[in-house]
Amino acid sequence: MDEPVRTNRSTKENGVGGPAAPEPSYDSPLRRTTLSSLVDAASRLRESQRNVRPATVGVVTALVGVLAVGLAVWGVMAGLPDRVVVGLAMVFIGVTIGWAQMSFVMDDQLHPETHTSRITIVVTVASMVTTIAGVLVMFSTVLHLVALIQGAAAGLVMIVAIGVIIAPWWINLVSDLGMQRARTAREELRADIASRLHDSVLQTLALIQMQSGDATKVAALARAQERELREWLYGDPEAAASSMGMTGRPAGACGPAPTGVAAMGPSAVAGQGSAGQTVSAGSPMAGPGVVPPPDAQEPLSRVVKRAAAGVEDAMEKPIEVVVVGECAYTPNLEALLYATVEAMNNAAKHGAAPISVYMEAGGGRVQVFVRDHGGGFDVNRLPAGHLGVKESILGRMKRSGGTAEIVSRPGWGTEVRLTQPLRS
Amino acid sequence: MGRKIRIGVVDDHDLFRAGVISAITASADDIEIVGQAGDVESSVRMIAETKPDVVLLDVHVPGGEGGGGSEIILRSVPHAPRTLYLALSVSDAPADVGAVIRAGARGYVTKTITADDLIASIRQVAEGYAVFSPKLAGFVLNALGPGQPQSTASQAAAPSPDLDGDLDDDIDIDVLSPREQEVMRLIARGYSYKEVAAELFISIKTVETHVSKVLRKLQLSNRGELTRWAAHRRIV
Numbered sequence: 178m179d180e181p182v183r184t185n186r187s188t189k190e191n192g193v194g195g196p197a198a199p200e201p202s203y204d205s206p207l208r209r210t211t212l213s214s215l216v217d218a219a220s221r222l223r224e225s226q227r228n229v230r231p232a233t234v235g236v237v238t239a240l241v242g243v244l245a246v247g248l249a250v251w252g253v254m255a256g257l258p259d260r261v262v263v264g265l266a267m268v269f270i271g272v273t274i275g276w277a278q279m280s281f282v283m284d285d286q287l288h289p290e291t292h293t294s295r296i297t298i299v300v301t302v303a304s305m306v307t308t309i310a311g312v313l314v315m316f317s318t319v320l321h322l323v324a325l326i327q328g329a330a331a332g333l334v335m336i337v338a339i340g341v342i343i344a345p346w347w348i349n350l351v352s353d354l355g356m357q358r359a360r361t362a363r364e365e366l367r368a369d370i371a372s373r374l375h376d377s378v379l380q381t382l383a384l385i386q387m388q389s390g391d392a393t394k395v396a397a398l399a400r401a402q403e404r405e406l407r408e409w410l411y412g413d414p415e416a417a418a419s420s421m422g423m424t425g426r427p428a429g430a431c432g433p434a435p436t437g438v439a440a441m442g443p444s445a446v447a448g449q450g451s452a453g454q455t456v457s458a459g460s461p462m463a464g465p466g467v468v469p470p471p472d473a474q475e476p477l478s479r480v481v482k483r484a485a486a487g488v489e490d491a492m493e494k495p496i497e498v499v500v501v502g503e504c505a506y507t508p509n510l511e512a513l514l515y516a517t518v519e520a521m522n523n524a525a526k527h528g529a530a531p532i533s534v535y536m537e538a539g540g541g542r543v544q545v546f547v548r549d550h551g552g553g554f555d556v557n558r559l560p561a562g563h564l565g566v567k568e569s570i571l572g573r574m575k576r577s578g579g580t581a582e583i584v585s586r587p588g589w590g591t592e593v594r595l596t597q598p599l600r601s
Numbered sequence: 602m603g604r605k606i607r608i609g610v611v612d613d614h615d616l617f618r619a620g621v622i623s624a625i626t627a628s629a630d631d632i633e634i635v636g637q638a639g640d641v642e643s644s645v646r647m648i649a650e651t652k653p654d655v656v657l658l659d660v661h662v663p664g665g666e667g668g669g670g671s672e673i674i675l676r677s678v679p680h681a682p683r684t685l686y687l688a689l690s691v692s693d694a695p696a697d698v699g700a701v702i703r704a705g706a707r708g709y710v711t712k713t714i715t716a717d718d719l720i721a722s723i724r725q726v727a728e729g730y731a732v733f734s735p736k737l738a739g740f741v742l743n744a745l746g747p748g749q750p751q752s753t754a755s756q757a758a759a760p761s762p763d764l765d766g767d768l769d770d771d772i773d774i775d776v777l778s779p780r781e782q783e784v785m786r787l788i789a790r791g792y793s794y795k796e797v798a799a800e801l802f803i804s805i806k807t808v809e810t811h812v813s814k815v816l817r818k819l820q821l822s823n824r825g826e827l828t829r830w831a832a833h834r835r836i837v
Contacts (some may be wrong), residue, residue, distance in 0.1 A: 403713065499736055499789045500737045501742045533791025535739070535789045535790040537742075546791075546792040550791075
């Protein structure tokens, strides 16, 4: 009735490092002029310092002002009439500000807020008014006021007429732009999915074909691939195998799963991935090294799932993880984590499927249950020297102020019950 | 077991359907396949004509108004009111599984289930009981469990979880009784119904009754948080 007693076993580091996320792209399908791309480069630089609008507007205004004064000085020196000089300066100011504004509006990927912002409208109208006023001032040297107003009215009518004529073309252009953007987005998405599938599913299928003789291996490969794909499609994509640094929870909060927190889709992660990836492989920690050291404040459920995935891959046995509640990982929980890994290793090594891991956080403590349906063993007759259970689970939990209990019955299997109170 | 369990299989993947059918017929002689279908219209027709005891229902089925498995259930109920449904899904998305459960499915299992477990689940549903996987139990605990999502401390004063436990009254469909919580927790820990019964010193029938009541609460609960929560956490 005595099964061979479980022994400690370390397995190698596993599943570290997801694929690098693509750089966020600022490209829009519009072909740009050199000027606008220069402006874009400048504003992108500015954006990268998280200093978007006020500085940009200030700098542009100052620059335009200096240039306008320079223009005026040149006009006076060249002996032009005062009104012409003033008008010229006003036209210059109006046009440049209008243009600068336009380049922001066009580039709504950089400045999504400017499209709708009231400032945009105000500035645009102001630049138009300034320009028109400038033109009027210039021509007031050669024309009388009445003739000027009549001419302005005629010009207005002409502008409206031209506007009506080119309206269809303009509308066409705008809708075309939208379509092109949508197409670009679709293509990017497709490329993302294709590279994802290529890196994962196709590789796994190739491996399966190579090893089609080995049923256990094939099952393990399929299982690992399924887990990864499932996480990517439906779940927390970080949980599967990667260890990119990213946190979603406020410090120290433990308890029921939050309704609104986290739940990042794959796209959100792709966007953020390049920002902070800390792929940390094998640190010299004392634990049974399956688990890559978690980042501080990472959700515990993710850490546990990753640990389970590691054991699953190493031992080629499926492990089902169920999580209730959520809790940020703290160094306080390290003993619990390693005891859990040890229990999973033992379950995978000596137990039989189904292997279930249940984690519940809340009420000031975290509990983990690792259950297998193997033959079980006699808990009271552990031979000395088998560090696996005694040291790695019971001793470790005791030292960290938690409790551990191992229940095992012949024909029923084994359950390791771990409880760790949370310091507050 | 006198008569055979008559089942229908609904899945739009021909290969998978054939696989399920051959697995069932190979290892269970008390189960008889009476019909199969691959889209919503033909499924509804098949169920109305054959009136199976249990329908194995894929969540994503093309056709109809795009409602998939839940649409099949809702449209078939008038024609075959005694038919029970077991959702068999490859999807982990709570929106999918939640919809089927709420439409009236008696349980949910993933397509990676072993043939023996699938057959056991079919028998369980045929006998009128719910089928809970550990994942589904975890989902229930998260959604209806103790001290759950009422995020603010002020509401914690409401003594929702500690009401009378085993008194069999369905006053509050939004909260599990302590006994139901215990059962759910054990299922989430990977215990079979039999093991739950042994652990709690109750009969399997009682366990099955608890589970069925939890399923009904899940179907009736209109706690908006439940769906929202599920959509966020993507569990089920």
